[in-house]
Amino acid sequence: MVDPRRTATAAWADTWLGLDVGSDIALSNGMAHEILERGLEHREFIEHATIGFAEYRASLDSYTPQVATRMTGVPANVIGEVARAYAQADKALICWTLGITEHHNAVDNVFALINLALLTGKVGRYGCGLNPLRGQNNVQGGGDMGAIPHHLPGFQDITDDALRAKFERAWGASIPAKRGLRLNEMFEAIERGELRALYVIGENPLVSEADRNRASHLLASVEHLVVQDIFLTQTAELADVVLPAAAGWCETEGTVTSSERRVQRVRKLLDPPGEARDDLEIVCDIARRLGTDLGRPSAQQVWDELRTLSPMHAGMSYARLEACSGLQWPCYDEQHPGELFLHARLWEDPVRGPKAPFHAVEQEDPVDTLSDEYPIRLTTGRRLDSFNSGVQSGLYSSPLRRGESFDIAPEDAERYGVAEGERVRVSSRRGSVTVPVHVDPGLRPGLAFMTFHFDDVATNVLTIEANDPKSGTAEFKASAVRLEKLESPMQVS
Amino acid sequence: MPDVTIEIDGKAVSVPEGATILAACRAAGIDTPTLCYLENLTPVNVCRVCVVELEGSRTLVPSCSRQAESGMKVKTDSARVRTSRTMVLEFLASSVDVSLADDLQRQMRRYGAQPGRYGPPAPPPKADQRDASVAGHHDPPSGDAAHTVAQPVKRDNELYVRDYTKCILCYKCVEACGSDAQNTFAIAVAGRGFDARISTEHAVPLPDSACVYCGNCIGVCPTGALMFVTEHDRRAQGTWDPSRQNKGETICPYCGVGCNLEVSTQDGEIVKVMSPLESGVTNGHLCIKGRFGWQFVGKRR
Numbered sequence: 001m002v003d004p005r006r007t008a009t010a011a012w013a014d015t016w017l018g019l020d021v022g023s024d025i026a027l028s029n030g031m032a033h034e035i036l037e038r039g040l041e042h043r044e045f046i047e048h049a050t051i052g053f054a055e056y057r058a059s060l061d062s063y064t065p066q067v068a069t070r071m072t073g074v075p076a077n078v079i080g081e082v083a084r085a086y087a088q089a090d091k092a093l094i095c096w097t098l099g100i101t102e103h104h105n106a107v108d109n110v111f112a113l114i115n116l117a118l119l120t121g122k123v124g125r126y127g128c129g130l131n132p133l134r135g136q137n138n139v140q141g142g143g144d145m146g147a148i149p150h151h152l153p154g155f156q157d158i159t160d161d162a163l164r165a166k167f168e169r170a171w172g173a174s175i176p177a178k179r180g181l182r183l184n185e186m187f188e189a190i191e192r193g194e195l196r197a198l199y200v201i202g203e204n205p206l207v208s209e210a211d212r213n214r215a216s217h218l219l220a221s222v223e224h225l226v227v228q229d230i231f232l233t234q235t236a237e238l239a240d241v242v243l244p245a246a247a248g249w250c251e252t253e254g255t256v257t258s259s260e261r262r263v264q265r266v267r268k269l270l271d272p273p274g275e276a277r278d279d280l281e282i283v284c285d286i287a288r289r290l291g292t293d294l295g296r297p298s299a300q301q302v303w304d305e306l307r308t309l310s311p312m313h314a315g316m317s318y319a320r321l322e323a324c325s326g327l328q329w330p331c332y333d334e335q336h337p338g339e340l341f342l343h344a345r346l347w348e349d350p351v352r353g354p355k356a357p358f359h360a361v362e363q364e365d366p367v368d369t370l371s372d373e374y375p376i377r378l379t380t381g382r383r384l385d386s387f388n389s390g391v392q393s394g395l396y397s398s399p400l401r402r403g404e405s406f407d408i409a410p411e412d413a414e415r416y417g418v419a420e421g422e423r424v425r426v427s428s429r430r431g432s433v434t435v436p437v438h439v440d441p442g443l444r445p446g447l448a449f450m451t452f453h454f455d456d457v458a459t460n461v462l463t464i465e466a467n468d469p470k471s472g473t474a475e476f477k478a479s480a481v482r483l484e485k486l487e488s489p490m491q492v493s
Numbered sequence: 494m495p496d497v498t499i500e501i502d503g504k505a506v507s508v509p510e511g512a513t514i515l516a517a518c519r520a521a522g523i524d525t526p527t528l529c530y531l532e533n534l535t536p537v538n539v540c541r542v543c544v545v546e547l548e549g550s551r552t553l554v555p556s557c558s559r560q561a562e563s564g565m566k567v568k569t570d571s572a573r574v575r576t577s578r579t580m581v582l583e584f585l586a587s588s589v590d591v592s593l594a595d596d597l598q599r600q601m602r603r604y605g606a607q608p609g610r611y612g613p614p615a616p617p618p619k620a621d622q623r624d625a626s627v628a629g630h631h632d633p634p635s636g637d638a639a640h641t642v643a644q645p646v647k648r649d650n651e652l653y654v655r656d657y658t659k660c661i662l663c664y665k666c667v668e669a670c671g672s673d674a675q676n677t678f679a680i681a682v683a684g685r686g687f688d689a690r691i692s693t694e695h696a697v698p699l700p701d702s703a704c705v706y707c708g709n710c711i712g713v714c715p716t717g718a719l720m721f722v723t724e725h726d727r728r729a730q731g732t733w734d735p736s737r738q739n740k741g742e743t744i745c746p747y748c749g750v751g752c753n754l755e756v757s758t759q760d761g762e763i764v765k766v767m768s769p770l771e772s773g774v775t776n777g778h779l780c781i782k783g784r785f786g787w788q789f790v791g792k793r794r
Binding site: 387 | 650651652699700704741743744746747748749753756762763772773774780781786787788789793
């Protein structure tokens with residue numbers, strides 16, 4: 001278990017590596033250094049199925065146990081033990097969540113983990129692999145369906161003429177041959193005055209984006225903002241037009257795709273309230289107003305069209321999804337059982353398709369540097385009973401919920417002279433919030449934790465919009481903040 | 494996997510190696526009562542209602558945990574089995590409120606169980622008396638009345654109601670809270686003998702315990718002792734009506750695990766969320782968000 005915080009999961013782990021925030025590459029590279037030093041790499045697999053090993057190997061020279069320990073704060077013997085255990089295990093899996101991907105060098109963090117798996121041959125086999133655990137029930141499916149700037153549905157490259165032509169024939173429309181914008185690029189385009197209308201479906205970016213003051217300013221400056229959601233969210237309150245939507249999981253038919261690539265059916269069990277309508281109907285009506293008649297397709301008809309265009313979904317009829325309780329892509333035809341794991345081709349002789357590349361990556365510290373003025377490292381995340389901006393989860397009573405808090409180590413509570421529940425001002429280089437302190441012995445001195453679940457504490461005022469150039473994800477996991485006592489803490493709300 | 498063949502009530506039944514006698518009975522279409530057994534939990538062998546007679550065995554054996562071995566000869570409906578099952582059902586029903594335990598009542602009818610023959614229910618103990626029981630000397634009962642496990646309903650949080658007057662001590666909730674699902678260990682069996690009861694540490698209220706409100710204990714409870722506040726309140730108000738309820742399957746709206754939900758609706762509203770046992774994703778278990786986080790749907794109405 002690798003986490004700067006000693007969470008409930010860390011308490012269950014055989015080994016907990018409480019690394020410093022943003023030192024993931026140093027840890028991975030330090031592990032790789034140890035594996036190579038001990039000769040525990042999988043030489044046959046590296047030779048057979050990978051490219052770029054020599055350059056990768058050379059890049060690890062400086063990540064000696066001493067250096068890795070200095071960079072991560074994890075004792076060298078622990079890094080060594082975990083590295084050896086991983087390399088020597090018959091089967092081992094690396095799973096990660098946003099601690100890896102909400103960084104300015106997110107993709108490099110992932111490359112560092114991929115390198116470890118390639119180095120030890122822990123891919124393409126049952127019980128091995130690399131698994132980003134998804135935080136939403138359909139974040140995987142959204143990308144699979146083409147809600148991503150560079151892919152048509154089924155990971156088909158939008159700049160590939162032949163692939164685009166296939167979709168153009170099916171849709172009877174031309175598709176621009178260029179990738180679209182990521183969310184962070186849209187915000188930049190708003191800033192430059194190039195993007196003047198925004199249509200937001202089922203997202204609450206005012207609350208969920210880093211650097212909330214900037215997000216608020218940019219969303220307010222859009223000439224025309226449309227929000228389609230099941231609630232009048234904080235973002236919807238800024239909108240020129242709000243389109244009330246049905247709840248996708250119980251008021252509409254359709255599919256979602258889980259972390260394990262399992263396409264699963266969601267079903268309409270209730271009628272949506274009032275004027276709320278199925279997203280599919282709303283989108284088709286908007287298309288009609290814009291001059292294109294998409295008809296009134298059912299969710300199943302849309303899915304069946306997708307199956308004709310996306311080979312990896314071709315075998316997933318609604319009947320099979322029902323009978324098999326979901327199917328894992330790729331599933332190429334109606335006899336295909338779906339795939340439990342990916343990349344088995346890397347073990348075929350000869351390797352089918354391209355070999356897997358190592359990517360040499362270097363440790364880079366978080367963008368928002370600690371200083372005398374901002375000495376506390378704030379990392380943000382989620383709590384068990386709540387969900388993202390709290391739009392859904394905020395409406396049930398949870399005995400575990402105690403509202404937002406600035407979680408700090410007992411040592412820091414003593415150092416700053418603050419007590420449990422005392423309201424304090426927390427400031428970063430971008431803004432301030434006032435929030436009660438919670439003392440958490442799972443945190444070490446200098447590390448603080450917050451979430452963005454609660455409307456009364458705008459946590460993302462503090463976070464930094466330092467985006468990964470490849471993924472566009474902001475560094476929510478590493479802000480530099482300071483804590484100040486309030487003059488009369490009880491009177492400030 | 495090779496099959497093993499055993500004889501049940503004179504008929505040969507083949508099951509895969511490693512299967513239990515219970516699985517063999519079910520494969521042969523023999524209705525075998527179970528209370529503490531559930532497909533997604535480790536058998537704990539406490540209820541003894543699934544016992545069968547095994548040739549060559551001194552005692553009756555619990556079919557839910559005993560593996561079928563080639564050549565076994567099993568009787569499921571002998572006088573000994575019937576007596577044993579009837580006694581178990583009678584003892585439970587004489588001391589526990591089994592009014593919501595539909596399957597247990599069905600088995601009582603089948604075996605002609607008569608819990609009333611142990612006398613009228615004894616007056617309930619004082620509130621919290623059972624929680625305070627410690628192991629040690631106990632006066633023998635007079636025999637005039639049937640002692641019961643009656644105690645006031647525990648309602649100490651917004652999500653669960655614990656009505657241990659209805660608890661048959663099947664241990665399913667303990668298993669689900671522990672290593673079979675949630676690994677939280679908020680509850681365990683406290684006390685000995687008739688004083689045994691499911692309890693948090695030192696009987697503290699749930700919000701002071703390790704409970705994370707996954708509701709997996711409620712998901713496995715066979716008697717309605719553990720119940721969602723929503724269902725409990727509707728029952729109390731007389732607005733819980735299974736005849737007007739529809740059940741449908743969908744996927745949890747929260748994280749990327751993709752837990753299957755079985756959603757009960759009544760009069761256009763969600764009234765209960767469970768997870769099907771046979772779902773391969775989490776085998777019927779959920780977290781607090783999946784189990785309780787649906788209330789936003791109704792709050793738009």
